[in-house]
Amino acid sequence: MSILGLFITSAILILVGMEGMICIVLAFPISLFLTLLGAAFGYVIQDLVWDIYKKQNLTILTIFILPLILGVESTLELKPALIKVQSSIIINASKEIVWKEVIASELPPPNELIFKTGIAYHIKAEIDGRGVGVIRYRVFSTGKLVAPIEVWDEPEFLQFSVTHSPPPMKELSIYPKVNPPHLDGFLKSQKGRFR
Structure with a gap:
């Protein structure tokens, strides 16, 4: 029962x-x-x-x-712990070529089945101008991540804060938009940088 x-x-x-x-x-x-x-x-x-x-x-x-x-x-108003995520990759190209891809790039849609379930994936990065204070947008399948540039040292170092994060996934549902409360605030970027 x-x-x-x-x-x-x-x-x-x-x-x-x-x-x-x-x-x-x-x-x-x-x-x-x-x-x-x-x-x-x-x-x-x-x-x-x-x-x-x-x-x-x-x-x-x-x-x-x-x-x-x-x-x-x-x-209880439990706050999730902030967890630092750090990854690195060595790219076999000049810094100038890598810099262009970091500030603005476009990716083909993924073929993996997991992304068909609604989990957000990166589509492209856009930027409005050059230098400190400009806004860098990372477009995901669920919306835009808004990131004002804090440090611009072309082509060495780029650092940004995040003022808006899109939802981490779009739920599969009979309704066009479902916003379960457990998705709010638990997977949220605050800052990022590229070296």
Whole structure:
């Protein structure tokens, strides 16, 4: 019965546009484990208190306690940790050629199946002018990343801050636009640089 409840809840989340298919599929193994754990825990509690409370009282108690438990996470205001990501690649070309590609470039769409699921991919980079203060745009499949240039040392070093990041993915859904809250603020660029 608890697994049926999990399927119904998943279907409702998709139908009301709170979640997309990819997130439901990714969360399903964890949700299934927690559902079975909760069902087992509930069964044990029911057996322990069966003589003390009638079945109706336990059900009513559960109905009132569940919304309180579900709301706890949103009140904690947990901030994700900032994680530095650093990568390097050696390019067999002159600095001048590499510089042109760094400030403005265009890439063909990826062929990998993972990007067909809605995960954002880089399309091109554009820039409005030259030097400190100009805006560099990285166009992704989900929108534009806006990056004002902070350091411009052509062709050696480029550093920028990020004032706007596009969503990390576009959910697969029956609705044209689904914006699940778990995608907001958890994958966000703040700064970048090229040497």
